[in-house]
Amino acid sequence: MLEARLEQAQILKKVVDSIKDLVQDCNFDCNDSGIALQAMDNSHVALVSMMLKAEGFSPYRCDRNIALGVNLVSLTKVLRAAQNEDILTLKAEDAPDSLNLVFESSENDRISEYDLKLMDIDQEHLGIPETEYAATISMPSAEFRRICTDLMAMSESVTIDATKDGVKFSCNGDIGNGAVTLRSHQNVDKPELNIDIELTEPVGLTFSLKYLVNFCKAQALSSTVKICLSNEVPLLVEYGLSGSSYLRFYLAPKIGDEE
Numbered sequence: 350m351l352e353a354r355l356e357q358a359q360i361l362k363k364v365v366d367s368i369k370d371l372v373q374d375c376n377f378d379c380n381d382s383g384i385a386l387q388a389m390d391n392s393h394v395a396l397v398s399m400m401l402k403a404e405g406f407s408p409y410r411c412d413r414n415i416a417l418g419v420n421l422v423s424l425t426k427v428l429r430a431a432q433n434e435d436i437l438t439l440k441a442e443d444a445p446d447s448l449n450l451v452f453e454s455s456e457n458d459r460i461s462e463y464d465l466k467l468m469d470i471d472q473e474h475l476g477i478p479e480t481e482y483a484a485t486i487s488m489p490s491a492e493f494r495r496i497c498t499d500l501m502a503m504s505e506s507v508t509i510d511a512t513k514d515g516v517k518f519s520c521n522g523d524i525g526n527g528a529v530t531l532r533s534h535q536n537v538d539k540p541e542l543n544i545d546i547e548l549t550e551p552v553g554l555t556f557s558l559k560y561l562v563n564f565c566k567a568q569a570l571s572s573t574v575k576i577c578l579s580n581e582v583p584l585l586v587e588y589g590l591s592g593s594s595y596l597r598f599y600l601a602p603k604i605g606d607e608e
Contacts, residue, residue, distance in 0.1 A: 350410065350411075350412050350440075350441075350442060350443060351379050351410065351411045351412075351415050351417075351439065351440060351441040351445075352408065352409070352410045352411075352438065352439070352440050353379075353384065353406045353409050353410070353411070353438070353439045353440075354406055354407055354408055354409070354436065354437070354438045354439075355405070355406055355436070355437045355438075355439075356407070356436055357433065357434060357435075357436075357437075358428070358431035358432070358433060358434075358435040358436070358437035358452060359431075359433035359434070360401075360405075360570075360590065360591070361401075361428065361437060362428045362431065362433065363567070363569045363570050364399060364401075364567075364570065364590075364596055365421055365424055365425055365428060366425065366566060366569070367564075367566045367567035367569070367570065367588075367596060368386075368388075368397050368399070368421065368567075368596075369421040369422060369424075369425055370563055370566070371390045371395055371397055371560075371563055371598075372388040372389070372390060372397055372421060373391075373420065373421060373422065374388075374418065374419070374420050374421070374468060374470050375387075375388035375397075375418075375419060375421065375470065375472065376388075376416040376417060376418050376419070376470050376472050377416070377417040377419055378414070378415075378416050378417075379411045379414065379415045379416075379417065379441075380411055380413075380414045380415075381403065381411050382402065382403055383400060383401050383402040383403040383404075383405070383406075383409070383594070384400075384401045384439075385398075385399065385400050385401075386398070386399040386400075387399075387472075387475060387477075388472065389475070390560075394557070394560065394600065394601050395560050395563075395564075395598060395599065395600050395601075396475065396477070396583070396598070396599040396600075397596075397597070397598055397599075398477060398595075398596075398597040398598075398599070399595070399596045399597070400594055400595055401590070401594045402592055402593055402594045404592055405590070405591050405592050405594050412443070413443060415441055415443065415445065416470075417441060417445065417448055417467055418467050418468035418469055418470035419448065419465070419467065419468065420468060423465060423466075424465060427450055427463045427465050428450075430452060430461055430463065431450075431452040431461070432452070432454065434454075434455050434456070435452040435453060435454055435455065436452070436453040436455060437450065437451070437452055438450070438451040438453070441467075445467055446466065446467055447464040447465060447466050447467055448464070448465045448467055449462065449463070449464050450462070450463045450464075450465065451463075477599070480577070480579060480582055480585075481549075481579075482577035482578060482579045482582075482585070483511070483548065483549050483550045483551075483552040483578060483579040483580065484511035484516070484546065484547070484548050484549075484550075484551075484552045484577070484578045484579070485546075485547045485575060485576070485577050485578075486511065486516050486531075486544070486545070486546050486547075486575070486576040486577075486578075487543065487544070487545040487573055487574070487575050487576075488531065488543075488544045488545075488573065488574060488576070489541060489542055489544075489572060489573060489574075490565070490567075490568040490571055490572060490573055490574040490588065491568060491572070492531075492544075493565060493568075493574050493576070494562075494565035494568050496518050496529050497518075497558055497561045497562045497565055498562055498565070499527070499529070500518060500519075500520045500527055500529070500558060501558040501559070501562055503520050503521075503522040503524060503525060503526065503527045504520035504521055504522030504526075504527075504558065505522070505557065505558055505559065506520065506555050506556060506557055506558055506603055507519065507520045507555065507556055507558050507561065508520065508553060508554070508555045508556075509553070509554055509555075509556065509576075509578060509584075510551070510552075510553040511546065511548055511551065511552050511553070511578055512548070512551045513548060513551070514530075514532070515530050515531055515532035515533070515546065516530070516531050516546055517529070517530045517531075518530075518531075520558070531544050531546075532544070532546075533545060533546045541572040541573060543573075552578045552579060552580055554578060554580065554584065554602040554603075555602060555603040556584055556600055556602055556603060557600070557603065560598075560600050561586070561600070564586045564598040564600070567588045567596050567598075568588075570588045570590060570596060571588040571589050571590065573589070574586060574587065574588055575587040575588075575589070581602075583599040583600055583601050583602070584599065584600045584601075584602065585597060585598070585599055586598040586599075586600070
């Protein structure tokens with residue numbers, strides 16, 4: 350039996366909105382530590398990993414491990430019925446064929462209840478190795494989105510170079526080239542505008558901007574984003590949620606001249 354109550358339905362709405370264009374069908378793996386999701390996009394270039402920790406729900410109950418196979422487009426349609434401030438309760442039996450969603454208005458006595466049919470999704474669970482990254486950049490998520498969107502107007506790919514001088518996003522396209530350089534920056538009055546760059550060695554990698562712009566849809570979840578780079582391993586883009594919950598995207602770098 351699963352019962353998980355979120356004080357704000359918008360958390361799940363924003364998570365699903367952030368990933369539904371990358372992943373169509375996926376399992377929500379529920380156990381006593383929380384609700385996790387891990388899935389690759391169809392081209393096997395990007396990986397999505399989400400963890401909503403049990404302490405982010407009140408109450409949270411999961412008697413045994415349950416995999417909820419969900420079509421994210423269908424889930425989005427159901428979640429549209431919820432106001433952002435509604436209380437959302439997810440319920441499922443031990444061998445469920447549907448997921449029960451209850452939306453309770455915090456302002457009036459409206460209770461909406463929906464049952465979403467579940468799918469049987471055979472999904473391999475990919476072990477994500479713990480990686481010590483050469484460069485970790487923490488920055489405002491709106492700034493990251495702006496950079497990726499602006500450079501995508503010029504080119505299909507971006508090269509991210511992290512050095513002791515800062516981090517440089519650069520691209521070369523048919524109409525010209527562009528670059529944005531950021532340096533570490535502390536804003537005492539507005540810490541959410543801080544740019545923090547931790548570096549153990551210089552690193553430079555090229556990535557598809559189409560995917561990065563897609564990842565930026567998660568900007569609504571967090572005012573800051575963490576970008577982790579190391580040579581020859583996938584890029585990690587992480588948005589922190591309440592507590593120690595998170596939404597992470599991994600993207601394989603482009604190699605050589607591939608476009």
